[in-house]
Amino acid sequence: MSTRVLYLYLLSVLVCLTVTISPVAVGLEITGVSIPQELENGTKESIVLDCEYNYANEDKNIVVKWFLNDDPEPIYQWITELNLRQPSYRLQGRINMSYTVTPSTNLTRYRALNILRPTTDLSGKYTCNVASLAGEDSEERQMTIYAPPRSFEFNFTKTNQESANFTCGVEEMFPLPQVSLLLHNPNLKDAQSIPVHSNTIFSKGTYSVVIYKELMDKELPSGGPSEIECVVFIPDTEFRRKKVLHYYPEHLTGCGVHTFRWRIISIIIVTLLVVLTLPTLMFIS
Known part of the structure; x- marks a missing residue:
């Protein structure tokens, strides 16, 4: 085996070993979105909308945003580096700001929405968007809050x-x-x-x-x-x-109508007979 061939062979083995033993970098990825598919208006004290994700070891800052329908303005966002949480006007006073997921870390603690007394105006398509320097991912789910007929x-x-x-x-x-x-x-x-x-x-x-x-x-x-x-x-x-x-169409047409009319006529005749004969009966008695 020539020196050049041996060198190339040893180099390829080294590359294979390096790829095998080196840790694989994991980018940001949403692994699950949990949202109630349907619920009746006024029947729940609160519901939780959660968005689980994995992140890279080097991530120090993650931004979580929730969107409703096609509104480009998020209804909620959390910037982990600043510990800043911003619900939109639609959720002002309608979410539990003390709610945290369990278990949690500094990069996952406030990712979920705990909505209080959900009503029909919050029905629609929810999108969870998570971003960091390592990447970005989004998932959407539909939630229908329905009102039965009054x-x-x-x-x-x-x-x-x-x-x-x-x-x-x-x-x-x-x-x-x-x-x-x-x-x-x-x-x-x-x-x-x-x-x-x-x-x-x-x-x-x-x-x-x-x-x-x-x-x-x-x-x-x-x-x-x-x-x-x-x-x-x-x-x-x-x-x-x-x-x-x-x-029952036959009850209101044809013989059904005549039967009904004869019943009315019979009641009238009986009533008249009672009225006419009552004085006579009282006189005889």
């Missing part, structure tokens, strides 16, 4: 002997709910979605929605009552409510 009504009125108008409405919900009508046909496996008209009002941070549809009796399944369902749900949550009406 009222939920579903009813129908006969427009004539051959049709009825079905109306379903919810008041003061957040975020915007999905409201729909379903017809359960005993001859079909799945319920049929009914096209509807709708009106939506947004006021004081909540939504009120009314949907309505006029259905002809002849369009409904025969052979029994029709089961019509109003369903309300909030996207990206498990919130779901429903109400069911059993509609």
Whole structure:
């Protein structure tokens, strides 16, 4: 083996050994973001939004920022070197400034948000951004704080002997709910979605929605009552409510109407007979 070849061989071995035994530099990296996915408005005294990260040994200063939705201004930031914490006006008086993560170090102590009595205005997409001289990383999560309906009504009125108008409405919900009508046909496996008209009002941070549809009796399944369902749900949550009406068109049309009329007439006749015969009975007695 020539001297040159031996030199190159020993050099390559030395490089391999150096890479193997040298510590690997670890840059700044977010390892987990913990945020409640959904919660009902007014049901929690406080919640924690946490952002865990690893940092390099040489890091002496880390800046943690939290953003809400697409607002370029952070709702909270912590500069570790200055021990400076700055909640935005949206969180003034609404976070626990004494909260610290456990376990913690000087570079992780105040990374989390402990929000007090969370309400619907704090619902949205949260982004955690962590930066240092060694690097920068960001992660985002969605949190939905929903408000169930203050009222939920579903009813129908006969427009004539051959049709009825079905109306379903919810008041003061957040975020915007999905409201729909379903017809359960005993001859079909799945319920049929009914096209509807709708009106939506947004006021004081909540939504009120009314949907309505006029259905002809002849369009409904025969052979029994029709089961019509109003369903309300909030996207990206498990919130779901429903109400069911059993509609009997034959009770209000055809022989059903005549039967009803005859019942009224019968009551009137009996009442008149009692009134007319009462004096006679009293005289006989």
